[in-house]
Amino acid sequence: xxxxxxxxxxxxxxxxxxxxxxxxxxxxxxxxxxxxxxxxxxxxxxxxxxxxxxxxxxxxxxxxxxxxxxxxxxxxxxxxxxxxxxxxxxxxxxxxxxxxxxxxxxxxxxxxxxxxxxxxxxxxxxxxxxxxxxxxxxxxxxxxxxxxxxxxxxxxxxxxxxxxxxxxxxxxxxxxxxxxxxxxxxxxxxxxxxxxxxxxxxxxxxxxxxxxxxxxxxxxxxxxxxxxxxxxxxxxxxxxxxxxxxxxxxxxxxxxxxxxxxxxxxxxxxxxxxxxxxxxxxxxxxxxxxxxxxxxxxxxxxxxxxxxxxxxxxxxxxxxxxxxxxxxxxxxxxxxxxxxxxxxxxxxxxxxxxxxxxxxxxxxxxxxxxxxxxxxxxxxxxxxxxxxxxxxxxxxxxxxxxxxxxxxxxxxxxxxxxxxxxxxxxxxxxxxxxxxxxxxxxxxxxxxxxxxxxxxxxxxxxxxxxxxxxxxxxxxxxxxxxxxxxxxxxxxxxxxxxxxxxxxxxxxxxxxxxxxxxxxxxxxxxxxxxxxxxxxxxxxxxxxxx
Ligand SMILES: Nc1ncnc2c1ncn2[C@@H]1O[C@H](COP(=O)(O)OP(=O)(O)OP(=O)(O)O)[C@@H](O)[C@H]1O
Numbered sequence: 001x002x003x004x005x006x007x008x009x010x011x012x013x014x015x016x017x018x019x020x021x022x023x024x025x026x027x028x029x030x031x032x033x034x035x036x037x038x039x040x041x042x043x044x045x046x047x048x049x050x051x052x053x054x055x056x057x058x059x060x061x062x063x064x065x066x067x068x069x070x071x072x073x074x075x076x077x078x079x080x081x082x083x084x085x086x087x088x089x090x091x092x093x094x095x096x097x098x099x100x101x102x103x104x105x106x107x108x109x110x111x112x113x114x115x116x117x118x119x120x121x122x123x124x125x126x127x128x129x130x131x132x133x134x135x136x137x138x139x140x141x142x143x144x145x146x147x148x149x150x151x152x153x154x155x156x157x158x159x160x161x162x163x164x165x166x167x168x169x170x171x172x173x174x175x176x177x178x179x180x181x182x183x184x185x186x187x188x189x190x191x192x193x194x195x196x197x198x199x200x201x202x203x204x205x206x207x208x209x210x211x212x213x214x215x216x217x218x219x220x221x222x223x224x225x226x227x228x229x230x231x232x233x234x235x236x237x238x239x240x241x242x243x244x245x246x247x248x249x250x251x252x253x254x255x256x257x258x259x260x261x262x263x264x265x266x267x268x269x270x271x272x273x274x275x276x277x278x279x280x281x282x283x284x285x286x287x288x289x290x291x292x293x294x295x296x297x298x299x300x301x302x303x304x305x306x307x308x309x310x311x312x313x314x315x316x317x318x319x320x321x322x323x324x325x326x327x328x329x330x331x332x333x334x335x336x337x338x339x340x341x342x343x344x345x346x347x348x349x350x351x352x353x354x355x356x357x358x359x360x361x362x363x364x365x366x367x368x369x370x371x372x373x374x375x376x377x378x379x380x381x382x383x384x385x386x387x388x389x390x391x392x393x394x395x396x397x398x399x400x401x402x403x404x405x406x407x408x409x410x411x412x413x414x415x416x417x418x419x420x421x422x423x424x425x426x427x428x429x430x431x432x433x434x435x436x437x438x439x440x441x442x443x444x445x446x447x448x449x450x451x452x453x454x455x456x457x458x459x460x461x462x463x464x465x466x467x468x469x470x471x472x473x474x475x476x477x478x479x480x481x482x483x484x485x486x487x488x489x490x491x492x493x494x495x496x497x498x499x500x501x502x503x504x505x506x507x508x509x510x511x512x513x514x515x516x517x518x519x520x521x522x523x524x525x526x527x528x529x530x531x532x533x534x535x536x537x538x539x540x541x542x543x544x545x546x
Pocket of ligand 1: 075310311312313317335336337338339340341342343344383
């Protein structure tokens with residue numbers, strides 16, 4: 001800040017031939033320069049450490065919050081948007097914090113300081129300085145407001161593009177096998193072009209701002225130099241003023257431009273902060289009672305007049321369902337596709353809460369239990385087998401992190417997975433690649449069944465989990481469940497009646513209603529819906545055998 005003023009002093013001292021003053025101010029000038037360099041290095045170092053540290057804490061806190069979300073919360077935000085927020089928005093916030101500590105303290109000092117020095121150096125033309133500052137600030141605020149709206153639109157498009165990319169990459173097999181590549185590219189390009197349009201408009205504004213600021217500053221400089229020229233005979237010492245004045249005007253201009261850019265960065269980051277805040281403020285729609293006991297709840301399951309509608313669904317998916325299952329029973333759930341079988345199972349695992357009625361496990365209303373006790377009680381093998389990158393063992397141990405090798409082996413035996421695991425040299429240490437691409441559908445199902453079994457939970461839900469298994473393996477899995485887990489309450493959701501024929505009781509769902517309950521033999525006599533499903537499947541099988 002003080003350097004141009006020192007230059008002016010040196011010029012004056014040179015003209016007055018004051019050698020001592022020239023040397024003194026010269027040394028001061030060099031010392032100031034060196035101090036600025038050292039301070040600059042420390043500034044960047046600490047600003048980036050601080051920005052990284054704060055962002056990393058915030059990212060971890062946000063991620064932990066997402067983990068506490070129910071399925072409803074996640075579906076509401078969408079997985080793509082949550083990913084963009086964790087990566088893109090966090091980067092914006094990190095940049096903002098860096099800029100805050102690198103520029104935001106310095107720029108106001110430079111702006112106010114240069115402004116004061118411009119007036120001190122040549123007080124006669126104070127109005128020119130004020131005119132320049134007014135024009136620059138006025139234009140700056142106008143641009144900033146416009147940019148803010150553009151950045152909001154840009155961020156929303158960014159979410160959309162990330163959702164699209166995620167969906168297509170996750171379903172890459174479908175995309176390829178249905179030759180959907182060109183359509184997907186077209187869809188992606190449309191969004192990408194829109195994003196590009198916003199970027200171009202933002203670019204136009206950026207490219208207009210700099211020259212406009214410079215034009216104003218140079219006009220003022222020209223005006224002041226012209227006016228000094230007009231009055232130089234009356235004020236001959238003004239010659240030494242021109243150079244520091246130009247310097248201060250340029251410093252002011254530079255500081256305003258940097259501050260403007262930082263403000264734009266702030267505008268972007270404020271939107272990002274808002275998007276992170278939305279996550280942090282969102283209330284998990286399924287809340288557990290963490291003060292309740294952490295012990296397993298027991299094996300009995302009761303639905304008491306349970307109805308359920310998905311948050312975005314217009315009608316109830318389950319209607320007035322009531323049943324009681326004592327501990328240790330094997331329960332089949334059958335019904336046409338879309339009849340609500342998976343939804344019913346999700347209510348047992350409390351992935352959603354019923355809209356009406358209550359679900360009880362071991363006599364405890366699920367709304368009153370702790371998450372730990374529920375997770376210890378219910379093991380859910382999902383319809384779609386999902387494995388995580390790591391090893392076979394690391395995936396199985398998600399069911400029970402303390403499981404020993406012999407327990408892994410036993411679960412793999414029961415799930416009919418041992419045969420293919422033993423074929424690998426590294427057995428349970430065999431790598432699971434990203435998206436478990438190195439396993440077949442049947443192998444993935446067997447491993448996810450094994451993962452469910454390892455937890456030795458009192459309740460096991462198999463949601464259509466044997467659909468990719470051949471009839472022989474499916475039978476063996478069922479026999480193992482029956483003989484080796486006699487105390488476990490097992491829910492088997494199946495398309496094929498043959499998969500649940502031996503169950504102690506079968507629940508028959510039709511369009512969200514529980515239309516019948518009983519053993520296979522009882523239902524064949526009493527339930528027309530069951531008879532229809534059974535006869536259709538038998539006819540299909542007979543047709544297949546011919
Ligand atoms: N996350 C969701 N949001 C909105 N509606 C959903 C959601 N999941 C399922 N549904 C709807 O709820 C109904 C029941 O679905 P559910 O998956 O429970 O049926 P299902 O009997 O298990 O079917 P399938 O045998 O085909 O797996 C369907 O009409 C489905 O469209």
